[in-house]
Amino acid sequence: MALAQFICSFAGSNMNVMINDISEDLDTTVQGVQVAITIFLLVMAALMIPGGKLTDRYGRKRCLLAGLVVYGVGALLSAVAPGLGVLILGNSILEGVGTALLIPPVYILTTLLFTDTASRARAFGTIMALGGIGAAAGPLIGGLITSALSWRAAFVFQALVIVVIVFLSRRIEDPLPPDPSRPFDTVGTLLSAAGLILVVTGILAADDNLWLMLALLVLGALFLTGFFAWVRARERAGKEALLSTSLFRSRTSNLGLVTQNAQWLLLMGVSFTVASYLQVVRGYDAIQTGVIFTAATLGILVSSLAAERLAKRRAQRTLIITGFVTTIAGIVVLVLVVGGSPSPWAFAPGLLLIGLGLGVMLTPSVNIVQSSFTEDQQGEISGLSRSVSNLGSSLGTAVAGTILVAGLTSHAYAAAMITLAAVGLIGLTAAALLPRHPPQAPAPGLGGV
Known part of the structure; x- marks a missing residue:
């Protein structure tokens, strides 16, 4: 399940270092590649809620496998794309749809299979660690593959990972039976999407x-x-509606969703902004860009894998607040140090702080939201949670990309980073409003908190 989150996060960020290669090979523009990246993230955000609901009707494992197959087909189609249109069909549409089908089961199954706070924190910590690493290391892995082979090989790599996940997932057992009679709100799906x-x-x-x-x-x-x-x-x-309004009656969950949206907006926004700056303004190639991102990857890896230990020692609210403060500090350091130095090493301190900050808070934010609801609401809240996170990813790429495309200069880069820091302040405010001791979900059948 962690590997599934890794490959989906990887897909959302690895194209950032292929911007020049793809645009030249497919005879398109930087903006065209940005649109492809954003559509992929947007399709995930738009379909994640319906994807979560389908798990109740068809079963969590079945939806997981279906999503993996659709994703794999999209990756292979992207690898042979002759133009931007086919790339958008394979990467943006099919991989986006596949992700929307496979990610909700990952979080539902984790919540159902790991029942106590410590074990759930460990499980979510592993999943979020690989998710964060996929997003942060996407530029490095994508850069290595692109430089050694071709940007097309990066999509073949995704398809191979999907085959591995399908093989490993055969041992996963669905703790709840599917309910084929469960209605599906088609009109609600179309309106929300x-x-x-x-x-x-x-x-x-x-x-x-x-x-x-x-x-x-x-x-x-x-x-x-x-x-x-x-x-x-x-x-x-x-x-039964696509999304129950009872999900929004939990103040704790609502604030947790705001922090999730802000976290992924920051992660993808910083990734896109820095990758674009390195390639377009400083002229670095894909592998050089990927190596620079290693600092962020290291930060996310260290702090995410410490999730279980941190959850035992500190309140989840404290971890989220600490994460936002560290991330905002990292953005400030990045802007100030990079602006005054031509050295590529100038990126390391800021990116390391951003990685540490994001890694600290990704797991507790998910845990707070998922733990606020009973087993019978896990399908809905998982879809909503992942939709909010992926909407943040879409907005991060869209907002940062729009500022950069408007004027790819050092000033535009600084403006994009300052905008992302402002988003971090919004997330920090939401985190500060979280209760010190979040209430747990009531017994099944009593509704949300």
Whole structure:
């Protein structure tokens, strides 16, 4: 399950070091590659909630395997893509759909199979460690593969990892039986997906047309408003909706979701911004860019793998606050040190702090949200949690990319990083508002906290 999270996170960041190679090979632009990266993250965010609901109907392991197969097909299609359109179909659409199917089962099964706080923290720590490493080490691994072989080989690597995961997952047992009679809210799925897609597309349009951006954002907000109205109408009629409004009655969970969104926005935003700056402004190749990111990877690895030990010694709220403070400090150091030095080593201190900060808080944020609900709500909250996180990833790439594409200079780079630091302050505020001792989920059947 940790390996599944690794490859999905890897897919979201490894293309950052292939921007020049892909754009030249497929005769497209930096912005075109940015769009492909963002669509991949957006498809995940838009379909993660429906993906979580499907696990109740068809079973968690079955959805996991189906997602892996779809993802693998998308990776192979991307490897042979003759142009940007096919790359978007394989990488952005099929890999995005596959991820939306396979990731919710990972978090649901982890929550169901590991019942006490310490063991669950250890399990989530391993999963989030590999997820964070996949996102942070994606540039390094992608850079090595691209430099030694080709950017296309990076997609073959993904397909091979998928084969390994399918083989290893044969021993996983689903603790809950599927319920084929469980209804599926198709209208709610379409409304929520359309709303999320329009919002992020609106952000992407900021550098081209401000009026188009405004129109898309307003239209997206209308679709999302319609989605929540539809959900409430179905609940009043006694029908099951795509997303239960009871999920939003937990103040602890709501704040935890805000911190998750901010964390992944920071992770993917920093990754895209720094990778673009290194390649476009400083002219580094893929492998040089990947090596520089090793500092962030090391930071995430060290702090994530210490999740179980930290969970025993410190409150989860304390860990999340510490993570945001460290990450924001890392961004400040990165901007100040890099701006005054031409050396590639100038990136190391800031990236190391960012990696340590993100690794410290990724696990407790997930644990707080998942532990706020009973077993019968794990499908819904897992889908919502992963959707919020992947929406953060999409926004991170979209916001940072929009600022950079508008003017790829050192000033644009600094503006993008300062914007990300401001997002970190929002996450820090949400973390400070978390209760010191979060309540646990009630007995099954009593609803959310």
